[in-house]
Amino acid sequence: MKFTSQSQVEDMIYSSYLRAINNITETLDEQVRRPELTRALLDLVGSPDRDQQYILVTGSKGKGSTSRFISSLLSHLGYKVGLFTSPHLVDFNERIRINGRAISTENFVRLGNVVHEGFQTIENQLSADEYQGPVGIGLAIAALYFKENHTDFNVIECGRGGRFDDTNVLKNDWAVITPIMEEHVANLGPDLNSITLHKLGIVKNKATKAYISRQKSSILATIKENLTSNSVQYYEEQFWADSITITPIGTTFDVRTNQAIYPSLTIPLLGQFQALNAATAVVLCEDITGGPLDRELVINCFAKLQWPGRCEVICHDPLTIIDGAIHKESAAYLAELIQLVNPDRSRDVTSIIGVPKDKDYLGVIEVMSTVSEQLIVTKPDISHLSFPTDALRVAKRFIEKSSEFPYLEDALTHIKARSSSEIIVIVGTQTFIGNAKRLFGQSLHDIGL
Numbered sequence: 001m002k003f004t005s006q007s008q009v010e011d012m013i014y015s016s017y018l019r020a021i022n023n024i025t026e027t028l029d030e031q032v033r034r035p036e037l038t039r040a041l042l043d044l045v046g047s048p049d050r051d052q053q054y055i056l057v058t059g060s061k062g063k064g065s066t067s068r069f070i071s072s073l074l075s076h077l078g079y080k081v082g083l084f085t086s087p088h089l090v091d092f093n094e095r096i097r098i099n100g101r102a103i104s105t106e107n108f109v110r111l112g113n114v115v116h117e118g119f120q121t122i123e124n125q126l127s128a129d130e131y132q133g134p135v136g137i138g139l140a141i142a143a144l145y146f147k148e149n150h151t152d153f154n155v156i157e158c159g160r161g162g163r164f165d166d167t168n169v170l171k172n173d174w175a176v177i178t179p180i181m182e183e184h185v186a187n188l189g190p191d192l193n194s195i196t197l198h199k200l201g202i203v204k205n206k207a208t209k210a211y212i213s214r215q216k217s218s219i220l221a222t223i224k225e226n227l228t229s230n231s232v233q234y235y236e237e238q239f240w241a242d243s244i245t246i247t248p249i250g251t252t253f254d255v256r257t258n259q260a261i262y263p264s265l266t267i268p269l270l271g272q273f274q275a276l277n278a279a280t281a282v283v284l285c286e287d288i289t290g291g292p293l294d295r296e297l298v299i300n301c302f303a304k305l306q307w308p309g310r311c312e313v314i315c316h317d318p319l320t321i322i323d324g325a326i327h328k329e330s331a332a333y334l335a336e337l338i339q340l341v342n343p344d345r346s347r348d349v350t351s352i353i354g355v356p357k358d359k360d361y362l363g364v365i366e367v368m369s370t371v372s373e374q375l376i377v378t379k380p381d382i383s384h385l386s387f388p389t390d391a392l393r394v395a396k397r398f399i400e401k402s403s404e405f406p407y408l409e410d411a412l413t414h415i416k417a418r419s420s421s422e423i424i425v426i427v428g429t430q431t432f433i434g435n436a437k438r439l440f441g442q443s444l445h446d447i448g449l
Contacts, residue, residue, distance in 0.1 A: 009112030038136030044118030059178025163201020328363025
């Protein structure tokens with residue numbers, strides 16, 4: 001069979017997982033995953049990742065935006081840079097980019113056909129409860145695309161964990177670890193120490209340079225113990241973001257490294273953690289180039305930077321912010337941001353929440369209730385996930401005038417017709433955020449350098 005459409009390639013990418021999931025009865029932990037199948041698939045399509053330079057980024061908060069910061073800075077420095085992230089908001093193509101531009105449908109379908117034979121060869125050897133991970137299959141397409149376009153560097157956002165992630169079959173000379181928090185406990189747990197060890201799996205050997213963003217003291221102790229004992233060169237407490245100011249149009253901050261000071265940088269993204277992510281990107285790029293970066297170049301790069309769906313302002317009248325928070329700690333970042341934007345609570349805030357039942361919808365609802373006058377629970381127009389049936393009851397426990405609508409579009413129509421809200425916050429799964437982007441008429445295929 002020869003694929004002729006993007007949807008056919010996407011069906012292949014998910015088919016192995018969907019086949020196996022019905023045959024898996026136990027709770028999967030990371031060790032059950034089979035990243036070696038991704039390695040086998042890459043080898044079957046010619047090992048396109050060999051002799052390429054990879055930067056792997058993991059963590060619990062901000063790994064996507066940090067990947068974007070790094071790839072954008074390197075692009076502005078004159079390099080051709082591949083970027084592989086997940087999940088996507090609207091189209092699968094968004095996951096694979098070169099210098100900010102998403103892979104075309106034509107190239108996606110063409111390379112999907114290249115991968116298909118190797119995919120089927122492996123698929124024919126698997127038992128009913130084994131599967132090829134969707135991220136690994138997408139990665140094979142990305143690696144082929146980067147190789148044939150002769151990229152200088154490729155920035156790869158890991159999935160959950162790190163050690164057993166499909167992306168970790170790549171040879172990476174740079175490893176970035178963003179803030180770690182309690183997440184995917186059933187898979188990575190049972191505690192923060194175990195989660196941290198999973199994330200550290202992307203630091204493979206003494207040749208890997210590791211860049212550690214700000215961490216809780218207990219997590220940092222685990223990181224230091226493991227990296228020091230392995231004689232890994234790592235950067236921590238050697239770069240800072242301070243003088244952070246947040247306004248409705250973005251975040252302004254200073255970055256200090258051991259080599260230079262970059263004052264008054266502004267990014268059109270909201271959140272203190274975004275400034276920390278930017279500082280991580282700066283010090284890594286200093287290391288790659290061998291010295292301080294041109295300040296004007298950094299200013300211009302960050303001023304243009306976009307990262308859809310992450311504390312993103314998509315409308316100013318009324319002020320509308322979207323964010324892909326699906327657990328309590330991520331929602332706390334967002335709530336802190338709302339407090340900074342609306343410090344005296346002079347403007348009414350409505351939070352629209354679409355978090356699946358297998359995520360921390362209880363925690364997200366509780367946190368967003370602390371900064372909202374009204375809560376609305378709903379779901380995206382299309383999703384393979386299940387959403388909680390008791391979300392409205394939970395919301396009413398915190399704010400009595402909470403309400404529920406079948407879909408996001410219904411909620412937005414209601415707000416436009418009847419609400420006096422001056423700030424709207426849309427929070428939930430990436431599919432939910434993608435739904436919001438579509439409803440606001442925004443394209444995601446080209447986010448520039």
